[in-house]
Amino acid sequence: MTDTTAATQPQGQLSSSASSEIIIEINQMNKWYGDFHVLKDIELTLHKGERIVICGPSGSGKSTLIRCINALEEHQEGDIVVDGIKLGENLKNLDHIRTEVGMVFQNFNLFPHLSILENLTLGPIWVRKMSKADAIENAMHYLKRVKIPEQANKYPGQLSGGQQQRVAIARSLCMNPKIMLFDEPTSALDPEMIKEVLDVMIELAETGMSMIVVTHEMAFAKTIADRVIFMDEGDIVEENEPNAFFDNPQHQRTQLFLSQIL
Amino acid sequence: MAIITQNKTPTRPAPLSESSVLGWMRKSLFSSWFNSALTIFTLYIVYITLQGVYIWGFADASLVADNRRACYDNSLTGACWAGIIDWLDNIFYGRYPREEIWRIDLGALLLLLWMAPMWMRKVKGKIWIGITVVAFYPFLAGYLFAGGDKGLFMQLMIAAALVALPANLINMLLGLYKEQSLGQLLHTFCAKFSRDEKVQRNLLLALVVLSIVIAFVLQYQWQEQGVSWTKWGGLFLTMSIAGIGIAFSLPGGIILALGRRSKLPIIRVLSTGFIEVFRSVPLITVLFMATTMFPLFMPEGFVLNKLTQVIIAVCLFNACYMAETVRGGLQAIPKGQYEGAHTLGLGYWGTMGFIIMPQALKHMIPNIVGNFIGLLKDTTLVSIIGLFDLLGMLRSISRDVPWLGLHKEPLIFGAIIFFIICFSMSKYSRHLESKLATGNKN
Numbered sequence: 237m238t239d240t241t242a243a244t245q246p247q248g249q250l251s252s253s254a255s256s257e258i259i260i261e262i263n264q265m266n267k268w269y270g271d272f273h274v275l276k277d278i279e280l281t282l283h284k285g286e287r288i289v290i291c292g293p294s295g296s297g298k299s300t301l302i303r304c305i306n307a308l309e310e311h312q313e314g315d316i317v318v319d320g321i322k323l324g325e326n327l328k329n330l331d332h333i334r335t336e337v338g339m340v341f342q343n344f345n346l347f348p349h350l351s352i353l354e355n356l357t358l359g360p361i362w363v364r365k366m367s368k369a370d371a372i373e374n375a376m377h378y379l380k381r382v383k384i385p386e387q388a389n390k391y392p393g394q395l396s397g398g399q400q401q402r403v404a405i406a407r408s409l410c411m412n413p414k415i416m417l418f419d420e421p422t423s424a425l426d427p428e429m430i431k432e433v434l435d436v437m438i439e440l441a442e443t444g445m446s447m448i449v450v451t452h453e454m455a456f457a458k459t460i461a462d463r464v465i466f467m468d469e470g471d472i473v474e475e476n477e478p479n480a481f482f483d484n485p486q487h488q489r490t491q492l493f494l495s496q497i498l
Numbered sequence: 499m500a501i502i503t504q505n506k507t508p509t510r511p512a513p514l515s516e517s518s519v520l521g522w523m524r525k526s527l528f529s530s531w532f533n534s535a536l537t538i539f540t541l542y543i544v545y546i547t548l549q550g551v552y553i554w555g556f557a558d559a560s561l562v563a564d565n566r567r568a569c570y571d572n573s574l575t576g577a578c579w580a581g582i583i584d585w586l587d588n589i590f591y592g593r594y595p596r597e598e599i600w601r602i603d604l605g606a607l608l609l610l611l612w613m614a615p616m617w618m619r620k621v622k623g624k625i626w627i628g629i630t631v632v633a634f635y636p637f638l639a640g641y642l643f644a645g646g647d648k649g650l651f652m653q654l655m656i657a658a659a660l661v662a663l664p665a666n667l668i669n670m671l672l673g674l675y676k677e678q679s680l681g682q683l684l685h686t687f688c689a690k691f692s693r694d695e696k697v698q699r700n701l702l703l704a705l706v707v708l709s710i711v712i713a714f715v716l717q718y719q720w721q722e723q724g725v726s727w728t729k730w731g732g733l734f735l736t737m738s739i740a741g742i743g744i745a746f747s748l749p750g751g752i753i754l755a756l757g758r759r760s761k762l763p764i765i766r767v768l769s770t771g772f773i774e775v776f777r778s779v780p781l782i783t784v785l786f787m788a789t790t791m792f793p794l795f796m797p798e799g800f801v802l803n804k805l806t807q808v809i810i811a812v813c814l815f816n817a818c819y820m821a822e823t824v825r826g827g828l829q830a831i832p833k834g835q836y837e838g839a840h841t842l843g844l845g846y847w848g849t850m851g852f853i854i855m856p857q858a859l860k861h862m863i864p865n866i867v868g869n870f871i872g873l874l875k876d877t878t879l880v881s882i883i884g885l886f887d888l889l890g891m892l893r894s895i896s897r898d899v900p901w902l903g904l905h906k907e908p909l910i911f912g913a914i915i916f917f918i919i920c921f922s923m924s925k926y927s928r929h930l931e932s933k934l935a936t937g938n939k940n
Contacts, residue, residue: 347838363842
């Protein structure tokens with residue numbers, strides 16, 4: 237873990253682009269898997285343009301938390317309001333929220349039977365009802381942004397892990413989402429590929445995208461985060477500005493965690 | 499101490515045992531005394547068998563004879579193919595009126611024409627070939643074979659088929675000579691008139707409707723003499739039942755499989771019940787039920803002929819088997835694929851249609867084709883309930899007075915026909931597999 241963080245040189249912190257407009261609001265949210273209480277009284281707000289990094293040991297519920305935000309997981313108690321729409325009220329809203337919230341997974345989840353270009357145009361054509369020509373133009377634009385336009389006609393299986401993850405980011409961006417969620421986007425990658433993905437994410441952060449990132453890349457967290465959240469056993473244990481969080485962690489569990497991974 | 503290799507090791511050709519025929523034989527056939535003896539012994543057995551087959555089937559066989567007696571007079575140790583040759587028309591066409599046989603030939607030819615582009619590498623839009631052939635060909639062929647009066651629905655479907663078939667052929671020619679598809683051609687054609695996509699789409703729709711109307715008018719005067727189903731038989735009947743069964747069982751199976759995995763309890767319970775009932779009963783029972791019990795439940799005056807009942811039974815039975823195959827394919831798709839599709843905002847049908855089904859069906863091609871082959875062979879059971887399919891016809895040769903007791907030759911001939919059909923199906927499935935395997939390497 238420690239060598240991989242070295243792959244991203246601290247490039248100085250990005251200035252915050254957060255506005256006062258709230259785009260995600262989570263109130264007293266609880267979730268159980270059967271009898272197991274995974275998320276406990278979660279309170280979280282994300283402002284427009286704000287970037288939050290969530291870290292914590294495995295099994296702490298951080299992935300579950302962001303999967304609840306676009307309803308890949310159901311929560312049982314409390315409210316999640318995304319872009320002004322309360323989750324779980326009806327199914328029409330669900331599809332709307334999912335088109336406004338992009339998500340990037342640890343295992344990419346590209347569609348192996350479709351070419352890169354088809355992966356990128358499927359959503360815009362069928363969900364956003366874009367014309368095919370526009371969708372292709374849009375896809376090429378984002379492929380250039382993630383720096384692999386030359387791979388457009390290949391299949392996911394022919395690309396390296398880092399390239400696949402960049403395609404996955406581009407696929408989400410093609411839907412022109414308001415929020416991007418990243419679920420450990422670099423955890424399944426070989427060390428030499430982590431940097432190329434993080435660079436793309438840093439560039440994305442510079443454009444003022446609202447982001448929630450679950451990651452173990454602490455140098456990266458320091459660079460982009462407006463706030464860092466530490467979770468453990470389903471609780472948000474500590475929440476702070478990145479400098480204060482890393483230099484002066486308050487809670488004992490945070491101190492232990494940081495001492496183990498840094 | 500550091501070890502540094504300065505020179506790259508050059509690549510060398512593989513040893514002879516890996517690359518030459520002699521080397522291969524030495525390694526795999528004659529590696530020890532015992533293996534050499536086994537090889538020679540096996541070759542001897544193969545020689546004896548082939549020699550026997552050659553003498554019986556070719557050298558001593560009679561091709562021309564008036565009856566079985568004449569065959570024996572000719573040679574006692576050879577096959578009597580004369581009986582098969584005498585019955586060839588019956589074996590292929592059943593008791594279909596001889597002057598109308600061209601209709602069956604034409605039907606088969608149309609199917610070949612329609613399907614041929616599937617084998618051509620350069621032709622585009624293969625999925626549409628498959629969809630149109632399943633959706634429209636059965637109606638065109640059905641009327642061609644059965645004749646008689648046609649209802650409005652039948653007429654519409656025939657008109658659609660008469661549009662789809664030429665469209666498919668044009669698409670084939672475009673693919674072969676211009677590396678283009680009909681869809682692309684029409685698209686550029688429509689784009690000449692307007693830049694607005696909505697106008698383009700309406701124009702395309704108008705073109706399709708216009709051609710269907712023209713085809714409808716054309717087919718209106720087309721009238722074929724009716725041929726009763728009781729005259730259908732032989733390979734023609736086998737292929738008709740199996741063809742409809744194959745065309746129906748895959749879509750039917752997909753719907754049942756989706757139903758079984760549905761989150762809505764009523765749909766799930768109904769699909770599961772339906773599948774389990776049909777799967778736990780032998781086909782022959784289903785066939786007897788369909789022909790004897792089914793009419794009892796129908797309102798009076800509602801009569802389906804035996805052939806229709808049999809076809810419905812075969813379709814339902816095989817849809818249930820197909821459903822389980824498709825379900826197996828669905829279960830092999832990782833959860834991440836669903837999540838990836840959901841996060842793009844695709845709903846249930848979008849996720850299934852674009853993401854899950856194409857992958858699941860691709861994994862399942864060998865099993866699906868295996869089901870098709872099983873279906874084809876199972877149709878021989880209809881001879882038990884009194885339809886003269888290929889097997890029924892072959893067996894009745896031995897009851898024909900001149901060829902009384904001629905069993906062996908007809909059954910071997912039938913085996914060869916079934917082998918040719920089934921083997922080409924499995925070859926095609928291999929071809930599909932290797933073709934679709936591109937870009938699916940993770």
